[in-house]
Amino acid sequence: MSQRPVDRDVNLDELFAGATEIIGREALEKKIRAGRRLVVKHGVDPTARDLHLGYAVNYQAMRRFQDAGHTVVLLIGDYTCRIGDPTGKDKTRPELSREQIEANIESMLTQVDRVLDVDTLVVRRNSEWLDPMALADFLRLGTRLSAARLWERDMFQRRLAAGEGVMVHEFLYPVLQGYDSYALESDITINGSDQKFNELMGRQIQQLFGQDPQALMIMPMLPGTDGVEKMSQSLGNYIGLAEPPEEQYGKVMSIPDDLMPLFYTLATRLPQGDCDRILESMGPMDAKMRLGRAIVEQYHSAEAAQAAEQHFVRVHRKKDVPDDVPAVDFDAAGLPLGLLNVLTEAGLTQSNGEARRVIKQGGLRLDGEQLRDARFAFEAPGEHLIQKGKRHFVRIRIR
Numbered sequence: 001m002s003q004r005p006v007d008r009d010v011n012l013d014e015l016f017a018g019a020t021e022i023i024g025r026e027a028l029e030k031k032i033r034a035g036r037r038l039v040v041k042h043g044v045d046p047t048a049r050d051l052h053l054g055y056a057v058n059y060q061a062m063r064r065f066q067d068a069g070h071t072v073v074l075l076i077g078d079y080t081c082r083i084g085d086p087t088g089k090d091k092t093r094p095e096l097s098r099e100q101i102e103a104n105i106e107s108m109l110t111q112v113d114r115v116l117d118v119d120t121l122v123v124r125r126n127s128e129w130l131d132p133m134a135l136a137d138f139l140r141l142g143t144r145l146s147a148a149r150l151w152e153r154d155m156f157q158r159r160l161a162a163g164e165g166v167m168v169h170e171f172l173y174p175v176l177q178g179y180d181s182y183a184l185e186s187d188i189t190i191n192g193s194d195q196k197f198n199e200l201m202g203r204q205i206q207q208l209f210g211q212d213p214q215a216l217m218i219m220p221m222l223p224g225t226d227g228v229e230k231m232s233q234s235l236g237n238y239i240g241l242a243e244p245p246e247e248q249y250g251k252v253m254s255i256p257d258d259l260m261p262l263f264y265t266l267a268t269r270l271p272q273g274d275c276d277r278i279l280e281s282m283g284p285m286d287a288k289m290r291l292g293r294a295i296v297e298q299y300h301s302a303e304a305a306q307a308a309e310q311h312f313v314r315v316h317r318k319k320d321v322p323d324d325v326p327a328v329d330f331d332a333a334g335l336p337l338g339l340l341n342v343l344t345e346a347g348l349t350q351s352n353g354e355a356r357r358v359i360k361q362g363g364l365r366l367d368g369e370q371l372r373d374a375r376f377a378f379e380a381p382g383e384h385l386i387q388k389g390k391r392h393f394v395r396i397r398i399r
Contacts, residue, residue, distance in 0.1 A: 003120050006069035008035040015064050016217065017272050018057070018265045020193060024203070024215035028188055038070040038187040041214070043126070043180055043195075045077040046104035047096065051111045052238035053295070054222045054231030057266045059115035061190045061219060066117045073184055074112065076105055079127040080176050111241050114299045129183045130176060144208050145175060145201075178202040181214050188215040222266055227256035236329070236381075236399025245296045247382060249308035252292040254383075257284045260291060268294045315368030315385065325385070327395040336377040337398065346394045348386060363389050 012029060016022060031038060042058050062072045081101050096104075109123070174197060181189060181202030189199050196218055203213035221230040224237025231238045239251045255263060264275035268291070278290055289309060296305035328346040330337055339359075340352040349355040358364050359374045365387040366376075378384070381398045 003037070003071065004067070004069040006035050006037050007067075008033055010068045014272060015068060017064070018061065018219060019217050020220050021196075021218040022215060023200075023218070024188075024213060027212070028215040031187060032068075036187075038065065039185055040065045040070050040072045041075055041181065041184055041186040041189045042073070042191060043075040043077055043177065043189070044108075045081040046101055046108055047081060048233060049104050049107040050233065051108060051241045052231055052233065053241070053263075053267045054224075054238065056115050056241060057219050057222050058190050058192065059112060060266065060269060061217060063116055063269070065188075065190075066120055071122060072116070072120070073122045073124055073186075074116070075180055075184065076108075076123065076125045077177070077180075078105065078125045079130040080173065080180075114241050124184065126176070126180050126183070130179070141175065141179070141205070141208075145204070174198045174201040175205070178205040182206050182209050182211060185211060186214040187212070188217055190217045190219060192221050193218050194221065220262070220266065222262070223255075223259055225251050225254050227259055236397065239295070241299050245300045245304040245308040246311050248296050248299065249292040249305070249312055250383065252295055253288055253312060255288070257288070260284070260287055263291055264294075267291075269298060270294060322393060325393045325395045327397055330378075330396060330398045332381040332398050335381070335398070336379050339371070339376040339378070340374060342378065342396060343386070343388075346386070346396055348388045348392060348394055358388055 010032065012032070015032075016025075022028070028038075040062060042062055044055070062074075066072045078101055081096060112118070112121070177195075177198040178201030180186075181199070182205050186202065186206075189202065191199055196216065199214070199216050203216070206213045223229070224231040224235060225239065226235075226237045229235050229237060239248055243251075252263070261275070261279055264270065264279065265272060268275070270278075279287055282290065289312075292312070293305040293309055296308050326347075330342065330345075340355045343349045343355040343358075343364075344352055349358060356374050359372055362370060362372060364371050367384055368387075378396075378398055383395065383397045385393065385395050387393050
């Protein structure tokens with residue numbers, strides 16, 4: 001594996017772009033300016049098969065360190081995944097089977113190359129050191145850590161206040177995650193604000209073993225397309241890395257205008273100066289279209305980005321689609337969803353009979369295309385624009 005020379009003169013503002021906090025920054029900057037090749041860690045438990053832009057916030061930051069010549073390690077928590085990170089959870093996570101874990105890992109590794117340089121990326125699993133660890137060694141580590149520190153976690157306090165239990169394995173999770181930093185001799189870890197507690201434990205354990213404590217580059221949680229909750233598959237407000245170009249572009253166009261600066265900084269590889277110039281010189285619609293092209297181009301190609309934009313303009317702008325189209329959510333668990341029922345439940349028609357008549361008369365369009373098949377059914381999750389006549393629109397979201 002060949003790596004680039006370490007860039008000791010790298011622009012630190014660009015390197016740390018988007019971070020809300022950097023703990024241990026002064027020591028980290030000294031290492032960079034001295035030309036030391038850093039070990040840059042990002043750990044993730046493989047609890048999901050598909051990656052989205054929320055995950056990629058960390059990958060974008062990791063890529064900048066790769067480009068500056070540092071060793072970036074994608075640490076897969078195949079061991080800790082069996083426990084389940086309690087962070088942000090009010091209930092114990094269900095245990096995943098080994099088969100599920102391996103399937104998630106395989107899927108994840110086929111998507112990270114859309115952001116990271118896989119030729120220099122180091123992929124490790126924490127089962128390498130946690131599987132062979134003797135119980136006596138783990139207990140010996142426990143004699144040097146305060147239980148009171150672990151009980152400070154806000155989610156544990158919430159559970160206790162609500163009468164919910166905290167399982168022993170969850171209580172020990174931060175210790176295991178912290179040990180990962182020691183095992184990798186991490187100089188800096190990049191992760192979301194929800195992992196700050198666990199990564200601070202890593203600093204403490206490294207110091208116990210005589211290592212320099214890692215710096216923490218804390219990245220913000222990217223909001224979803226609803227502009228309210230963090231991006232999440234379970235909430236259906238995500239933009240997937242492997243989604244088709246038209247789907248990606250359309251979802252980008254649905255984000256609230258006030259989120260564009262955050263998306264430019266966290267979800268694209270554009271230099272911050274370019275992001276600022278775009279936002280200052282363009283109106284909201286043009287700036288958002290430029291954002292959509294940047295994201296689709298990164299995860300697909302420039303040609304795909306152009307085609308996705310043309311599709312959006314053809315369907316959503318030239319058809320005089322109003323800005324305040326109502327949205328109706330449908331549960332993907334009910335797939336396939338028959339078109340007639342969807343039209344009625346979405347309020348476009350009063351009955352399935354009326355829906356059939358509208359379709360027969362050619363008065364229905366799905367994503368800009370006329371639809372005449374009353375037997376049509378939606379087979380997969382996604383977002384679609386339905387138009388009845390010239391003035392009635394509804395956006396359906398199946399998730």
